[in-house]
Every structure is written in structure tokens, then in C-alpha cells.
Amino acid sequence: MDNQGPDNQGPDDQGSKGRGPHARVLQTLGPAITSGDCPPGTVLRTDELEQRFEVSRTVVREAVRVLESMHLVESRRRVGVTVRPAEDWDVFDPQVIRWRLAGPDRPRQLRSLTALRSSIEPAAAALAAEHATPEQCAELTEHALGMVATSRGQQLAGYLVHDIAFHRVILRASGNEMFARLGDVVAAVLTGRTEHEVMFTDPDPEAVTLHVRVAEAVRERDAERAEAYTREITVGALRELDILAP
Amino acid sequence: MDNQGPDNQGPDDQGSKGRGPHARVLQTLGPAITSGDCPPGTVLRTDELEQRFEVSRTVVREAVRVLESMHLVESRRRVGVTVRPAEDWDVFDPQVIRWRLAGPDRPRQLRSLTALRSSIEPAAAALAAEHATPEQCAELTEHALGMVATSRGQQLAGYLVHDIAFHRVILRASGNEMFARLGDVVAAVLTGRTEHEVMFTDPDPEAVTLHVRVAEAVRERDAERAEAYTREITVGALRELDILAP
DNA sequence: GGACCAAATAAGTATGACTTTTGAGTCACG
């Protein structure tokens, strides 16, 4: 019974560098907490975790330290490792976002993220219109056209790639490092939307057109139009959610 | 360089529990990286850090793990702990934000955060108008009036308290957990503005009025007005920055 | 000159001993 974990999540790590005991513990404990499997107030003892994962204190402690830095748990002497209430969690931590998107909290998480997105992206587009380099403008146009090309005939995978790339460029071109960092979040939302069969049919042609218009506006340095069209895109995304789960 | 000043920042740590060797290492290494003192590409070896901080391997490793989870460093075998480029950092991590606000990157950080704020808060206000409880409406009014009362006569400290509380309530009342989490960020920005003598004079009376109007709009469930007035507030904040450091 | 193998190196893991904090139980005293 070496690696015969009783409730192992499985060796299918999709991208979260899952080699090493440390990562294994982290990638098990993190989701367990964010999924509500270990509800707030739950107390974990270090030696109990040692046995459960069959690793040394070193590994457990390092994993706990990381969870602590995400405000998922609090470690106190004579008490143990306590799971903190959800409102304390660092919900902006990409790792936490991924865990929650993979858990039962997914719908709520997608809503939050979409709302965040629709307030950020228009502003980012306006800034992008002012700061985008010619190369970035070219990329935008390229991906907008790519979206047009893949918008019909069940080419959702290809469409998604261009969609994500498009929004990534916008966020990066804004020149604001914090906006740029949200590229991963937007990618997660868009991917989630496709996966979650919200878009099992071809994308809304109007949305496709809007992307083309945004690319135009940015190229022409028209911040106002870039912002307005982007807002239409994100408002559409919000409406989509409301229709699906009011 | 020994750490002759372990906590010259002040002993009043509001949230960063600074006791223990682990925290000491983290609170020294983190700022050293985010400040550019250890530029990207710098390689730190574990045993070197052990000697430098006079702590055991355990402590160094735990600190490094946390820095790694923030994407500030990358630890590789046979190489060491490498400082990662700034664009990889988790700039949304509250800890990273605090470190950068305390370092030479502060102006840039304040700009980013203010831009973030001005795109988020209007949306939050609109949502707050829909979701705010009567208690939250009362709080809003209270703090808006508090701002009015402290807006004259060099009562900046009191004004700041109400200002922060006001925006915190807006963000929390939005019902979006991610918006709510930005309360600390907004607090940091507002505090930074006051500290940084951007507001060494009494606050703009117009801004004060706008806060009162936002409170009114939320109370009357008028999302559109709440959003518009909030946008005026944050646009004003942006303009303030542009005037100070164009 | 290129491919392949071996040694050196530094992170990663395991373990046992010891320290510090702190919750809880206990006992004396009002």
C-alpha cells in the first residue's frame, strides 16, 4: 500500500506541477477546503496529516504554510491547523480560483469572475486604445478575424483559442500590470463557459462582430468606442449567465 | 548585510503577524524581491539564507515555499532559488501589494490600484444599490455624514476612517465576494493617498458631496445613479494622480 | 565533434530531539 491512497484525486494533474509529495498534499488539501469538504472550523493536526498522506512533517508543514499564506487555514499552537471561514480566503489567488472552479462552488465562482470581468475589461480596452503597440493591434485584428473564421460549424475549440488570446492582448495592452494579470482569470471564465455547455451551439454572431469592432477601435486609438463595444461584450456575458441560472 | 532593522516599518503590524523566525525571513525576503533589491534572475541558495538569517533549514524552506506560491521565486534542484521576473508575480496577493506599496515601486503600484479601483467600484455601487441591506444603507449614510463632518479643519485622520469604511461597505454590499475582497486594497490606496501628502489640504468638497449622493442612490435602490456618482468619485481619484505625477 | 556516462551539487525528504505557546483542568481562596 504505497501509493494506494484511499481517496486520491488521481494522478491526472492537468497543469499544476503535481510532482512531489509537497504538491500532492497541497493539491489535495486545498480543494478539500475550498470545496467545503473541510468546513470552516475544522481542525487538522499535523501528525494526523502525516499519517494520512504518509509523508514527513517537513512536507506537511510546508503545505500548511502555503495554505496559511492563502488565508485558507490558520495554524495555532496547542490547537492545530484550523480551516478559516470562506470570507477570509484570498479569492484572487489564481490557485484558489482554480480550486474553486473545480469544485461545487463553481457556479458562484463563475458569476463573481464574470462580474469582475465585465467591470474590468471595458476600462482595459479604453487604456489599450491609448497604449497598444502596432504589434498588439495586429494581434487583435488577427484574433478577431480568427473568431469570425471559427464562428460557424462547431469549431468551438478554435474559437475559444482566439477568444482567449484576444482578451489577453487587450488586458496586456492596457499597460496596467494588474489588468494584465487577469488574463488567466478571463481564460478560465471563457474556458469554463465553453466546457460547461453554455455555448454548445455556435457563438452569438453579434458578439463576434463586437470583437472585430473593438479591434478596429483600438487600432484607430478610439478609447471611447473600444470601451463601449467591450462593455457590450461583457454585458452580454453577464446576461448569458442570468439566462442560464437566474 | 545583516538585518540591523528587522522591523523598521513599525511594530504595529495590522495583519502581517510578524512574530517568529519564519515571518522574519518572509518579511525580509519578500520586500527585498518586490523592491528590486534582488532583481529577477538572482539566485539564492538555501544554506546561504540559513547563515544570513541564522535560522534552520526548516524555516528557510517554509519561507521559500510561500514566496514560491506567490510566484516571486522558483526553486529548482541543482540551481537554487531564482527570483522570477516581475510579470510573473501574483500582483493581487495582498501581501505582495503591501510589500510593493512599501517599496520604491509605490507610485506605479498606486496608479495600478487606482485604475483597478475606478473600474471596479462603479460596478460594485450599482450592485450595492440592488443588494444592500437596510443596515448597510444606514452605515453608508452614517459614514457619508461622517465625511461631511470631518471634511473641514484638518481632520484628515477622521475623514480617512469614514472614507475607507464607506467604500468597504459599498464593496461588501455588492454581494460579490471578489469585490468585497478589494476592501483592503481600497483602504491601502486611500491611506496611501493621505500619507503621501496628496491630500495635505482639506478634501475636495465635491467629492464629499458625491459620497452623500451615492449613499442616497443606494438607499433609493437607484443603481444607475449610484454607479454614475461613484464613477465620478473614482475618475476624480485618477485625475488627482495624473495631476500629481503625469 | 557529438553522444553518452559519471561526478558534483543543491534542493527535497525523513527523523528525532528539543522549545515555546496556550488551552484546559485543578485547586486554593474569597
Added chain:
DNA sequence: CGTGACTCAAAAGTCATACTTATTTGGTCC
């Protein structure tokens, strides 16, 4: 009978050391 202080033990925190594993480097052989 209640309240305060005192003691004890449980669990995290720290340290030192030995050992493992991966990776780079460099040298050798074809």
C-alpha cells in the same frame, strides 16, 4: 459556590543531521 491563579500537557514551532533525488557540468570515448 464562584473566581482567580497555578500547573500540566498537547500541539505547533524550531533545530540539527542524515539521507535521497534530480540536474547540471564536464570529461571521456567513439
